[in-house]
Amino acid sequence: MVTDKLEEAAAGxxxxxxxxxxxxxxxxxxxxxxxxxxxxxxxxxFGDQTASIAADxxxxxxxxxxxxxxxxxxxxxxxxxxxFDEAACRSRYEASRRWKPSPFPASPYLVERLRRYEAxxxxxxxxxxxYREAVAQLRSGRNADADADNxxxxxxxxxxxxxxxxxxxxxxxxxxLYALLTARVVLVxxxxxxxxxxxxxxxxxxxxxxxxxxxxxxxxxxxNESYLNxxxxxxxxxxxxxxxxxxxALPPYVYFHLEQxxxxxxxxxxxxxxxxxxxxxxxxxxxxxxxxxxxxxxxxAYRAELDRMFPAKGSLFHHLGRxxxxxxxxxxxxxxxxxxxxxxxxxxxxGLQVRIVPEMAVPFDVMYxxxxxxxxxxxxxxxxxxxxxPGGARPPSTKVKAVLVVSLKRRYYEKLHGVxxxxxxxxxxxxxxxxxxxxxxxxxxxxxxxxxxxxxxxxLSFSDTLVTTAWSTFGYVAHALAGLRPWQLAPLDWAKxxxxxxxxxxxxxxxxxxxxxxxxxxxQDADPVAHVPFVxxxxxxxxxxxxxx
Ligand code: GDP
Numbered sequence: 001m002v003t004d005k006l007e008e009a010a011a012g013x014x015x016x017x018x019x020x021x022x023x024x025x026x027x028x029x030x031x032x033x034x035x036x037x038x039x040x041x042x043x044x045x046f047g048d049q050t051a052s053i054a055a056d057x058x059x060x061x062x063x064x065x066x067x068x069x070x071x072x073x074x075x076x077x078x079x080x081x082x083x084f085d086e087a088a089c090r091s092r093y094e095a096s097r098r099w100k101p102s103p104f105p106a107s108p109y110l111v112e113r114l115r116r117y118e119a120x121x122x123x124x125x126x127x128x129x130x131y132r133e134a135v136a137q138l139r140s141g142r143n144a145d146a147d148a149d150n151x152x153x154x155x156x157x158x159x160x161x162x163x164x165x166x167x168x169x170x171x172x173x174x175x176x177l178y179a180l181l182t183a184r185v186v187l188v189x190x191x192x193x194x195x196x197x198x199x200x201x202x203x204x205x206x207x208x209x210x211x212x213x214x215x216x217x218x219x220x221x222x223x224n225e226s227y228l229n230x231x232x233x234x235x236x237x238x239x240x241x242x243x244x245x246x247x248x249a250l251p252p253y254v255y256f257h258l259e260q261x262x263x264x265x266x267x268x269x270x271x272x273x274x275x276x277x278x279x280x281x282x283x284x285x286x287x288x289x290x291x292x293x294x295x296x297x298x299x300x301a302y303r304a305e306l307d308r309m310f311p312a313k314g315s316l317f318h319h320l321g322r323x324x325x326x327x328x329x330x331x332x333x334x335x336x337x338x339x340x341x342x343x344x345x346x347x348x349x350x351g352l353q354v355r356i357v358p359e360m361a362v363p364f365d366v367m368y369x370x371x372x373x374x375x376x377x378x379x380x381x382x383x384x385x386x387x388x389x390p391g392g393a394r395p396p397s398t399k400v401k402a403v404l405v406v407s408l409k410r411r412y413y414e415k416l417h418g419v420x421x422x423x424x425x426x427x428x429x430x431x432x433x434x435x436x437x438x439x440x441x442x443x444x445x446x447x448x449x450x451x452x453x454x455x456x457x458x459x460l461s462f463s464d465t466l467v468t469t470a471w472s473t474f475g476y477v478a479h480a481l482a483g484l485r486p487w488q489l490a491p492l493d494w495a496k497x498x499x500x501x502x503x504x505x506x507x508x509x510x511x512x513x514x515x516x517x518x519x520x521x522x523x524q525d526a527d528p529v530a531h532v533p534f535v536x537x538x539x540x541x542x543x544x545x546x547x548x549x
Contacts, residue, residue: 073101078111079323081118081203089199091332091458095322098339098462102322102483104315104509109308114323117180118202124154124185125205134282139214143250144282155282157184158209160216161191162259163289164444165453166473168194170291170511171258173320177293178286180309181302182279189216193447197454199326215253215285221262225255225285227278228266236280238273253283260290263515270295271521275302291476293317294513294545297535298528313534314508314549317480325481327454334436334455339462342434346402350380351463352416354407354489355472358441362492364411371412371467374487374503380465381431384423403433404463406456406478410438457481467503470540476511483509488540504539508548512538516545 074093075082084092124130134154137144159175161168172188179186187209200206209216223229230236235251256278258269268274278284293316296302310316327335343349352371356362375381381403405413413435420431436456443449460466460478466486468475479486485506490499519526528535528545538544
């Protein structure tokens with residue numbers, strides 16, 4: 001049995017120095033010197049196979065270092081504008097060198113819409129006269145009047161963060177899509193723990209909410225300014241055109257609450273008539289932890305535009321994520337050092353993301369066994385021989401496979417590393433196991449912790465193959481950025497303490513919207529899967545919704 005074999009194999013633990021290699025990556029130049037010197041000596045005196053395997057790796061690392069950024073599609077098929085200062089954000093044009101070429105071309109119309117969005121953000125963004133006017137209107141205590149000269153010129157959606165980084169990236173990308181569809185400018189509240197985490201995505205302007213913005217805290221489903229409460233209290237009605245007149249009698253902003261636990265329960269979030277009312281407000285403040293982009297496809301008014309921007313639906317986050325999220329230089333430094341130091345020289349990179357949620361903590365042995373079943377059954381990792389001697393019968397391959405273990409916990413890395421450090425593989429492949437960090441617990445309030453988390457999402461996204469954990473938005477973001485359908489470790493059957501099928505391949509690279517909104521507004525079947533051809537339930541969250549082609 002898989003587990004028995006591995007228990008034995010794991011008995012030999014790696015020496016401390018070897019373990020520590022995963023903690024911090026030396027610069028690539030240091031690695032080159034450190035690796036090259038012994039190699040030259042060993043191959044000179046002995047000319048043995050070990051030296052030649054490692055020399056191959058070195059040559060591959062050289063080739064990677066020398067590959068010109070221009071050779072990669074640095075503007076991602078036109079998604080990125082060329083008008084940025086490269087030094088201020090090194091990741092923006094560098095990430096493409098490490099990603100596999102995208103299998104999903106961005107549509108020309110999406111590219112055109114992004115350039116239009118950027119121009120509008122420059123006109124209306126912080127620091128402009130239009131922004132100052134709009135804030136003055138907001139402070140005046142009422143919504144802008146539709147008849148006023150400036151109405152509709154500049155409209156805003158303010159994004160407020162909640163939950164971990166994966167949730168934040170999914171909800172921010174969704175908010176940006178909403179802004180594209182409703183001609184709003186997206187402004188991001190950046191609390192201290194997110195400071196400098198991401199670069200500015202729009203050239204010549206800023207997406208950061210200026211610090212003196214008055215409404216950024218204290219919102220919940222119960223807030224009076226929440227759209228649902230306004231509807232309930234008669235502050236807004238479907239049948240009037242904006243509070244008696246041109247919208248000027250409405251409150252100065254609306255709060256749109258889209259938190260996962262409420263989405264399924266509350267009506268009136270993704271019905272067409274609600275979006276017509278929401279559209280009357282010049283200012284919207286939005287708080288969500290969800291990938292509600294999927295729900296926007298269920299609002300008929302947005303469909304034509306979405307179809308033009310995204311003729312293929314299954315790569316929505318792949319494009320929006322690569323367009324919006326560029327790690328700031330601190331996080332990118334971690335990515336570069338670790339990638340160049342440990343991963344670039346390998347023939348193949350397997351990313352393994354293990355997310356253990358404290359409230360539903362899968363026991364270590366159960367999860368470890370499932371990981372092995374998944375990776376061995378699907379030939380993602382070679383089996384081991386239970387001996388440290390190289391196999392005699394078949395000529396050893398010189399292939400080096402790097403396994404990047406990304407987890408808050410250290411034990412998965414330790415055990416897997418022990419197995420492949422101590423034992424030869426049946427195929428002769430060399431399997432090198434690394435882990436960049438192991439913070440132990442989620443610490444969303446700590447900036448450096450979030451930088452490591454973002455760096456690891458990006459490192460995962462540079463893999464050739466990914467194994468991720470069910471339900472994890474962290475994993476979703478990594479595989480969607482990569483453009484890879486991962487092998488997703490199936491949720492545990494708690495009654496059996498086992499997942500019968502170790503892992504499944506999702507139908508698309510898209511993230512899952514865990515909690516679909518109630519669509520009681522529709523007369524047709526409330527389950528959109530029944531009538532929307534590009535929406536299906538998620539493999540890991542059965543009630544959830546995801547886009548696919
Ligand atoms: P989810 O909870 O898996 O859906 O992902 P989130 O990203 O929303 O929240 C989990 C948070 O825990 C992350 O944002 C990190 O702060 C932290 N975290 C979870 N897994 C890892 C990991 O493998 N590496 C690092 N560095 N942090 C992690």
